[in-house]
Amino acid sequence: MDFIQLGIGRWLHIISGVMWIGLLYYFNFVQVPALAEAGKDGTGAGITKHVAPRALFWFRWAAVVTWLAGALLLGANFHKAFFFTHHAFYAIGIGAWLGTIMLFNVWVLIWPNQQKILGMKPASDEEKAKARRVAFLASRTNTLLSIPMLFFMAAAGHQGVFFG
Amino acid sequence: MKNPLDSLWGTVICGLVLTLILFMIVNHYIAR
Numbered sequence: 001m002d003f004i005q006l007g008i009g010r011w012l013h014i015i016s017g018v019m020w021i022g023l024l025y026y027f028n029f030v031q032v033p034a035l036a037e038a039g040k041d042g043t044g045a046g047i048t049k050h051v052a053p054r055a056l057f058w059f060r061w062a063a064v065v066t067w068l069a070g071a072l073l074l075g076a077n078f079h080k081a082f083f084f085t086h087h088a089f090y091a092i093g094i095g096a097w098l099g100t101i102m103l104f105n106v107w108v109l110i111w112p113n114q115q116k117i118l119g120m121k122p123a124s125d126e127e128k129a130k131a132r133r134v135a136f137l138a139s140r141t142n143t144l145l146s147i148p149m150l151f152f153m154a155a156a157g158h159q160g161v162f163f164g
Numbered sequence: 165m166k167n168p169l170d171s172l173w174g175t176v177i178c179g180l181v182l183t184l185i186l187f188m189i190v191n192h193y194i195a196r
Contacts, residue, residue, distance in 0.1 A: 029172065090190050140169035147179030148186050162187075163194045 005075055013069035017153075019062035021146055023055055028143045031055070032136070048118055056114055063106045067099060091159055095152035102142045102149065109138035 031047065038044030071078060074096070080086045081093040113135035116123035123131060155162035168174030 028175070033172075087194050087196075090194055094186055094190060137167075137169055140175050144169065144175050144179040144182065147176065148183040151183050152186070152190075159194065163191045 005072060009069050009072040013066060013073055016062045016065035016069060019058060020066050021150070023059040023062065024139070024142055024146060026055065027059070027139055032139075052114070052118060053120075056111065056118075060106050060111050063103050067103045070096060070099060088159065091152045091162065092156035095149050095156055098145050098149035098152065102145055105138045105142050110135050110142075113138075 031052065035044045035047055038047065074081050074092070077089060080089040081096045084090055084093045112121075113131035115121040116128055116131040117135060166174075168178050
């Protein structure tokens, strides 16, 4: 049972987490600046039509798998992490909360607004402009939160090294 | 005031500052 929960669970958590955060960094470090550049000569359609929907598919589902695998990994200690009831779970608790906020941002703020931006849902020009700003800020917030989230995920298994 | 999230460097610096603040809080409670 430990092999499934702690072995396979950790492996799945890392693989899906790499895909989630990797695509988040792709959006923020590559796609957003590329689309701003492409907007000047009108060549951004290829990205919004062919690349963004595929990237968003893997991005949002990788986020779900990462969270579920993380919950599997915590198992019976889930409440100790989320409610900070034991000092051994403080670091993973911070990481888990940041990851949960990020998952919320993906499904509640980024994805529904991206559907409007990419024309998957009907929206007026004004609604699209608002959706663009909300999705952008939520994506940037997740990039910001990923920095402490990854620190605390890394620290969780090595609290003796990270904390005095 | 400009929103720091509008720039990539602003976002990264905010992330590092938040990491430091959370580290200090967690370190304080773990060391107690």
